[in-house]
Amino acid sequence: MAPPTSSQSRPGRTLLLLLALILAMGATIALQKAFVPKFGLDLAGGTTVTLSPVTTTGKAPPSESIDRAITIIRARVNGQGLSDAEVARANDNIVISIPGVGQQEALKLVSTTAELRMRQVLAAASAKEQPAQMPTAAPTPSGSASPGAAASAGASATPNAGATPAGRALSSALTAPTPSPTARHANAATGQHANGATGRKHGARGAGAKASPTPTPSASPSAAPSAQASDDPLAGQDTSGIEPALLDQFRKIDCTAKNRGQGAQDDPSKQIVACSDDGTVRYILDKAAVQGTEISGAQAGTDPTTGEWIVQVNFKSKGASQFADITRRITSLPAPRNQLANVLDGVVVVAPTIEEAIPGGSARISGNFNQTSATELADQLKYGSLPLKFRQSEVTSVSSTLGQDQLRGGLISGAFGLLIVVIYLLLYYRGLGLIGVASLIVATVVTYSIVTILSHNAGFRLSLPHIIGLVVSIGITADSFIVYFERIRDEIKEGRRTLRSAVEVAWRRARRTILVADAVMFIAAIVLFFLAVGGVAGFAFAMGLTTLIDILVVFLFTKPLMAVAARMRFFAKGHKLSGLDAERMGRTSPAEQTMQEA
Known part of the structure; x- marks a missing residue:
């Protein structure tokens, strides 16, 4: 037989490419020690939570609001990956089933309103005083904070950065000012962190915001709260334009209460009183200048300069215009009215000073984020705000006993079906059937590897x-390579081609049929996946994959x-067990046509 040419050696390189791909997937599985895929709710059990809507009037919410909430919750759950979570409506309640254990973060994600509003700060002061605690002095880095910055802290307690709930920017040491007309707040740093006597300061800024390394050193240098500050937190502050009822509410609000405002629905068309996320500062805030509905996207990432985790928020055209207008309007105002509070679910996440317009x-x-909290907040903002406030009326565990029995039955039926296909291939195609069986084995290995990798990474x-x-x-x-085998046999039956040429000609004709058939199947899977939910969507995903x-594989x-195989004498000479023998082909053995190549 003549030595193979370069073109004839290509099948070997293609097989090596597939082998390399399988080995790469195997190495990924081994490195991650992810040898078994994770199972869904029906196979592994999980948690089912029932959310009941809460309205201010006590009446049933509009059906449209429930439907919209279901859509948003489903998008949030899918945003965490292909988790096989189920979201369904039960009268006015929403039932969410999440597989596996340790799903508290996901439950928190789907049950919060996550409505971001940007409001101008009209007044600010420290929260109601706790039992006296002397602040811990810390050395002030050169050029990062002045004595006046420490003075603005009042007598706030030492911050605890680890106490902030997940999904919120950690407002550690949002220290409040001594309420004098010219006092700056410790949270006035525009997106820049500084470590000083008052603890870690933070803020948020838009693209092009000018960072201010030090607060204006005009605050009282006293390290202890003044008697005036204890008597009236609004003393010396500009209260013009503030609704009178809010002034009394501001004096009485308790920012130390547990769950202070999380999930609250603040009216964007009204001024409100709110607390900082860590409970150290209270605010009077103006009407919402920019609402969360104007957010087009949100991504978590790291600041290339500081390395800290941030959440980048992008606005729609209307929101971009509103944001530029409010930052332009307040940039020249005295503190604290030059601060723009980011309010999430009725709680001030951060209130940075705006020093220039941000188009x-x-x-x-930015804040004391880590990767988890930044990603969670970005997901909440990206997938939209719930139109209603919900409470968790029931949380139960789901058993996997029934699912395990069904899994055993499904695997048995699958193995039985595979066995029938193998027997059919061997009886009908004989030697060619071995190639078909090998293709099924390779498809099984690739499928299992991909499913396992997706399970542990997506x-x-x-x-x-x-x-x-x-x-x-x-x-x-099986249908794909059966189409190919039949094309090869048709070419040989015509008696004009050798097996080698028949393999190539048949492939050009068969691949078109294979691609068309798979394209139809894949389109059907895509349509079914996006139009269906729950188990039907899972079936569609598996079918498309x-x-x-x-x-x-083909x-x-x-x-x-x-x-x-076409180069092997067993097939080329039409052995009786090859599936290409003369009797089966109904013509002279193809071996006579391949003698020239022998």
Whole structure:
């Protein structure tokens, strides 16, 4: 037989490429020690929480609001990955089923309103005094804070950065000013952190905001709160334009109460009184200048200069204009009215000083974030705010006993179906059937590897609908190489081609049929996935995934392996067990046509 040419050695390189791909996936699984995929709610159990809407009137909420909340919650859950979570409506309640254990963060994500509003600060003061505690002195870095900055802290307690709930910017040491007309707040740093006697300061700024390394040193240098500050937190502050009822509410508000305002629905068209996230500062805030509905996207990332985690917020066209207008209007006002508070669920996340107008349609929220809290806040803002406030009326654990029994039955039926396909291939195609069986084995290995990797890196959880979709895919994969085998046999039956040429000509004709059939299947899977929910969407995902794997296996394994087999005397000479023998072909053995190449 003549030595193979460069073109004839390509099947070997293609098979090596597939082998490298399988080894890479295997190495990923081994490094992550993720040998078994995670299971969904029906196979692993999980948590079911029932959310009941709370309205100010006590009446049932509009049906449209419930439907919108379901859509937003479902988007948030899917944003955490292909977690197989289920969101359904039960009368006026929303039932959320989340697989696995340790899902408290996800439950918090779906049950908060996450409505961001940007409001101008009209007045600010420290929260009601706690039992006296002397502030811990710390050395002031050169050029980062002045004695006046420490003075503005009053007698606030030493901050605890770890006490902030997940999903909020950690407002550690948002220290309050001594309420004099010219006092600056410790949280007036525009997006720049500084460590001084008052603790860690933070802020949020938009693109182009001018950082102020030190607060204006005009605050009283006293380290202890003045008697005037204890008597009236509004003493010396400009109260013009503030609704009278809010002044009394501001004096009485208790920012130390547990769950102070989280999930509260503040009216964007009214002035409000609110507390900082860590409970150290109280504010009077103007009507909302920019609402969360004007946010087009939010991403968590790190500041390239400081390395701290931030949340980048992008606005729609209207929101960008509103943001530019409010920052332009307040930049020249005296403190604290030159601060723009970011209010999330009725709580002030951060209230930075605005030193110049910020056009461009984007801003960023910075604070004492870590990766988890920054990502969670970005997801809340990105997927929208709930139109209602909800309370968790019931939380129960879900058993996986029934699912395990169904899994066992599904695996048995899948193995039985696979066995029937293998027997059929061997009986009908004989030697060619071995290539078909090898293709099924490779498809199984690739499918399991991809499912395992997705499970541990993209939140994918294997459920019964997924398994059904994977079992059905056995027929899809078998159908592809059966089409190819029949094309080869047709070419040989015509008697004008050798096996080698028949393999190549048949492939050009078969691949068109295979691609069209898989394209139809994949389009159907996409449509079903986006239009359906729950188990049906899981089935569609599995079907679409295995359709892509089928194309991968047929192009990178079945066809190259068939090209290699065509060089073997067993197939080329039409052995009786090859599936290409003369009797089965109904013509003279193809061996006579390949003698020239022997």
